[in-house]
Amino acid sequence: MGCCKCEEYKWRHPQEPIATDSHGNAYCLFHAPAHLKEGRHEELVNAVRAYIQNSATSQIPISRFIINHQLTGIVFSDTVNLEKLQLSALDISHATFHGDVTFEHSKFSRVTSFENCEFHGRTNFDYATFESNVTFKKSLFNGRTTFYSTEFSAMLSMEESRINDATSIMFSTITGFADFTQLHIDSTITFGMVSFLENLNISKSSIHGTLTLFKCNICEKESSIFYASHISTSKDSNFYITHSTINGMLNFSECEINGILDMSSTIITQRAYFEDSNIGFAKFKNCVIKDLTTFDRVDLRRASFSGAPIENFRMIACRWPTSSGRRLTYDARKLENCGYLKIDNTEALAFPPQKKPDKALPPQHLEDLYRRIKKTAREGMDETLTSDFHYAEKEMQRLRGFQQFRDDWACRHSPDAALPIKERLRGLGLYLTLLCYKLTSGYGEAPGQAALWLLFLTFGAPLIGLLIPPAWCPASLAIPLHIYGANLGDKWLHFLPLVKLPDADAAGWLARFLMLLSQVAITLQAALFGFALRNRFRR
Structure with a gap:
């Protein structure tokens, strides 16, 4: 009886068995399990080398190759x-x-x-x-x-x-x-x-x-x-x-x-x-x-x-x-006091273990990143993605202004040199401007929010100014204290844009200033509402 493995693998030169297992299967030196040929390893290696030398001239066809x-x-x-x-x-x-x-x-x-x-x-x-x-x-x-x-x-x-x-x-x-x-x-x-x-x-x-x-x-x-x-x-x-x-x-x-x-x-x-x-x-x-x-x-x-x-x-x-229903990138996450915005839809995700805590990127870095994503989305005709990353860009820009006002190290030209007062005030101005932009129209992306402010400025602010004047206003300003006999319709119209202001002698300088301020504010808010509405329909 020959080696069972030589028969199984169809060796062209079957070898003589040297051992038999408990099931009666015979094995040659090449195929015997390790425990059946203990102490014969060197003999096996020499046999392999000799086998290679002897079989160098023999060719065994296997599939489409010659072995x-x-x-x-x-x-x-x-x-x-x-x-x-x-x-x-x-x-x-x-x-x-x-x-x-x-x-x-x-x-x-x-x-x-x-x-x-x-x-x-x-x-x-x-x-x-x-x-x-x-x-x-x-x-x-x-x-x-x-x-x-x-x-x-x-x-x-x-x-x-x-x-x-x-x-x-x-x-x-x-x-x-x-x-x-x-x-x-x-x-x-x-x-x-x-x-x-x-x-x-x-x-x-x-x-x-x-x-x-x-x-x-x-x-x-x-x-x-x-x-x-x-x-x-x-x-x-x-x-x-x-x-x-x-x-x-x-x-x-x-x-x-x-x-x-x-x-x-x-x-x-x-x-x-x-x-x-x-x-x-x-x-x-x-x-x-x-x-x-x-x-x-x-x-x-x-x-x-x-x-x-x-x-x-x-x-x-x-x-x-x-974050609050608007798309952004993982880089802006709020994690262990790092980052800036809380991400809503990642709680169920498995995150790989970190060797050290993540460090938040500076707002100006994220601002540039979101501006480039917005540009790419616009070129790809994806207006909804453009809208979300426009919002994210302005958020980072607002935070950059606040950090600049606080003289944060990330905004300094040199780590050891504090920012001049002029630059810090410029940062405060940027922060307040963008904060107003966010509150009044959601950075031009929330027409409903802009419409509410427009209604308030058109109807609410003039009524407050007409009916509840400040206690320090002198009576000579001719702002009525109640609705009866005050000719409210005529006075109210002066708070709207494109309506001629009354003479200063008739209304007083403070009333005239409030009317002018109301006209400018309503005009700007109407422009923001139109801009936000156009963005909503376009996107």
């Missing part, structure tokens, strides 16, 4: 050194490495398969060269794995693999298609200074640890695509694409990012699409986008747009954080 070295299902019970090997086509799928393994400086000249392998120790592919396709599909990485300066001249696949310990691919080049679909990450996987020449696909991956793309050149061929759709992450996970360049189109759709998505200092040269996704606690600081980036039906309630290239963003039917 020279077949080590399918092999079990290594301890550390194994397979460095500096010259291998043609290798099939080492379904292998189990219980100890450390190194393929450092090895050369794989044809198709290589590590499919369904288990790596339980440290795995080293540093300086290895894969001249044809290589696959790690459905493999398990339980130990630290490194690909340092590894050359992939064709396709690399880690589809459906599981990362349970730190894995890094550094200073490497992947010439062909890079397939990392359905990758399950429970630890960290880092791509550092890696060049992806063709398509990169990380779609349908599940991230419960950290996925990092740092200083990578992604999709160097302009016709390539970076697929990042249907990705899901946990609350404590991190997804970093930082200081990298994406030369192809970015497709980021139907993702559920519950942790951090950081795309800081990344350059995107072609169009990017974020569609029907929750992108979590997102950052786009110092990101450079050279084409249009579309956010379509994306949950942006935890996204920070500080330092983001807003001019290249287009938001369509996105979900924003709100």
Whole structure:
């Protein structure tokens, strides 16, 4: 009876059994479980090297490839050194490495398969060269794995693999298609200074640890695509694409990012699409986008747009954080005495833990951010978003004026130099002006509020002035104290715009001044009402 695994994997050169398990299954030295070949590890390693040498001239057809070295299902019970090997086509799928393994400086000249392998120790592919396709599909990485300066001249696949310990691919080049679909990450996987020449696909991956793309050149061929759709992450996970360049189109759709998505200092040269996704606690600081980036039906309630290239963003039917029913960005939140506005619709969201408390951005920074978002929304014909961010911009401008009046450090030209009195008074003037603008018309966005003030100024203020004059007004001002015999209609009309004021001798200088003030106030309020009404109908 031969080795059961040789028969299962259809080895062209079946090996003699050396042990039998309790179920009567016979195993050769290559396939015997670790506990059945204790003390024979060195013999196994030497046998592997000899097997590779002897099978170098044999060719075994598997699918559409030709396999020279077949080590399918092999079990290594301890550390194994397979460095500096010259291998043609290798099939080492379904292998189990219980100890450390190194393929450092090895050369794989044809198709290589590590499919369904288990790596339980440290795995080293540093300086290895894969001249044809290589696959790690459905493999398990339980130990630290490194690909340092590894050359992939064709396709690399880690589809459906599981990362349970730190894995890094550094200073490497992947010439062909890079397939990392359905990758399950429970630890960290880092791509550092890696060049992806063709398509990169990380779609349908599940991230419960950290996925990092740092200083990578992604999709160097302009016709390539970076697929990042249907990705899901946990609350404590991190997804970093930082200081990298994406030369192809970015497709980021139907993702559920519950942790951090950081795309800081990344350059995107072609169009990017974020569609029907929750992108979590997102950052786009110092990101450079050279084409249009579309956010379509994306949950942006935890996204920070500080330092983001807003001019290249287009938001369509996105979900924003709100304050008093108006949309704004997460940057203005009120959190532990930081920020300025209380956000209404983020209580149920899970936020990633912060190593240090968030620091609020200065109002002038948010004012500039909201002004740019307003400009982008107007260019995209989204008038309702324009309205909300016009309101948010004016709120930040008003707060800036108040901070300037208080001589806040954020408004100083130098941290050690106090603001001159003139600038502080200018800040007070800005604050009071915008406060009046807010109260009388909601910054030109609340026609109902403006209409109430217009009615009050038109009917209420003149009646108060006519019927209840101040006690210090002299009788010579001819302001009647009661309605009977006072010719109220004639007096009331003088408080309305476009009505000629009475002579000062007949009415007195104070009454004339009050009438003039009422006419100016009603005119301004009518203009604000018309402006707010026009904005409401237009938006």
